Amino acid sequence: MLDNNFGRHKIILEIIEQVLTNSTVNFYNKLSFEDINKIDCDYFIVHKNNDEFIFIESLNNCAYKRIFFSGGYNSIKEFPEDNSYYVPYKELFNFLNCLENG
Numbered sequence: 001m002l003d004n005n006f007g008r009h010k011i012i013l014e015i016i017e018q019v020l021t022n023s024t025v026n027f028y029n030k031l032s033f034e035d036i037n038k039i040d041c042d043y044f045i046v047h048k049n050n051d052e053f054i055f056i057e058s059l060n061n062c063a064y065k066r067i068f069f070s071g072g073y074n075s076i077k078e079f080p081e082d083n084s085y086y087v088p089y090k091e092l093f094n095f096l097n098c099l100e101n102g
Contacts (some may be wrong), residue, residue: 002056003047004029012045012092019096043067043096057084065099067092
């Protein structure tokens with residue numbers, strides 16, 4: 001997960017642990033473009049206000065699902081062909097649960 005707001009890390013960790021029970025979670029507040037290109041994961045959760053957001057959003061052919069979240073999003077927008085999902089912060093738990101459990 002990439003989020004420059006440390007205050008959300010604990011809250012997001014609790015959400016992820018409830019839904020993705022067999023997952024390992026790594027938190028980053030900043031990543032270089034080189035490190036982003038080396039990411040190996042199932043879900044890459046990114047807050048929209050991070051500087052890296054535009055770079056990550058522009059990546060093509062990602063093997064992982066990119067979940068962009070923000071309190072400013074009003075509805076979930078899904079682009080499964082691009083592995084891209086835009087999720088309101090308040091809907092993150094429900095969205096991850098649906099994504100993981102159908």
